[in-house]
Amino acid sequence: MSGPLSALTSPPEVIDAGASLADAALQMGRRHVGSLVVCEGSAPVGLITDRDVALAGCLRAPGAPPPRVGEVASRPLVTLPEHATLEDLTALFAARCIRRVGLVDGRGALVGVVSADSVVQFLGRHLGELARTFEREFEVEREQRDFQPSTFGPE
Numbered sequence: 010m011s012g013p014l015s016a017l018t019s020p021p022e023v024i025d026a027g028a029s030l031a032d033a034a035l036q037m038g039r040r041h042v043g044s045l046v047v048c049e050g051s052a053p054v055g056l057i058t059d060r061d062v063a064l065a066g067c068l069r070a071p072g073a074p075p076p077r078v079g080e081v082a083s084r085p086l087v088t089l090p091e092h093a094t095l096e097d098l099t100a101l102f103a104a105r106c107i108r109r110v111g112l113v114d115g116r117g118a119l120v121g122v123v124s125a126d127s128v129v130q131f132l133g134r135h136l137g138e139l140a141r142t143f144e145r146e147f148e149v150e151r152e153q154r155d156f157q158p159s160t161f162g163p164e
Contacts, residue, residue, distance in 0.1 A: 012091045014098060017131050018112055018121035021046045026054065026079025030062050033078050037062070044109050046122065047082040053119045055082030056109060088113045091120055098123060 024033055024045040033045055037059055047055040057078055065081040088111040089097055101110055108125040 012112075013094050014089075014091065014112060014123055015121075017095075017098075017123045017127045018091075019123070019127070021053070021111065021119050021122050023048050023053070024057070024078055025049075026077065026082065028078045030066050030075055030078065030081065033057055034059070034062050034066075043124070043126075044122070045078075046086060046111065046119065047078055047084075049079065053086045053111065055079070055084035055086050056111070056122075057082040058109070083107075086111045086119075088119070090115070095128070099128065 019042070022036065022040050022042050022045050024036055024047060026047050026049045036045060037043065044056055044058045046053045047057050061081050061083070065076055069075060087101065087105055087107055087109075089101060091112045091114055093112070098110060102108065102125055110123055111119050112121045112123060114120050
């Protein structure tokens with residue numbers, strides 16, 4: 010995958026809509042992910058999160074059978090084209106009050122999932138690099154000031 014969001018995108022982890030919540034929880038735990046793309050056949054139809062699994066598992070009526078993944082999933086899967094920008098992504102997060110979006114290629118095939126967490130990690134990493142650059146620049150300026158008097162007179 011290429012495009013502005015490729016550095017933020019994870020390969021989609023998928024689960025069948027008919028799977029159990031226990032299967033979803035086990036898969037999320039094994040893969041160290043907080044969500045799975047829910048598929049009916051090979052078609053992605055929604056998204057289930059670890060929060061969805063916990064709430065659906067705990068809040069069902071006594072004696073009721075546990076729901077299947079497809080019954081709990083958020084539908085439809087919210088997507089953006091893979092060439093979308095970070096601005097497009099964050100606007101969609103805000104407009105839909107969501108934290109995960111599927112990215113699709115020109116044919117509409119799902120190529121990845123990008124999460125708000127990955128955006129924050131990415132921005133934090135780059136802001137940290139920028140802050141270190143500023144610190145080095147200030148250090149150089151202080152060193153130069155200590156050893157080279159200003160040609161414009163006293164400061």
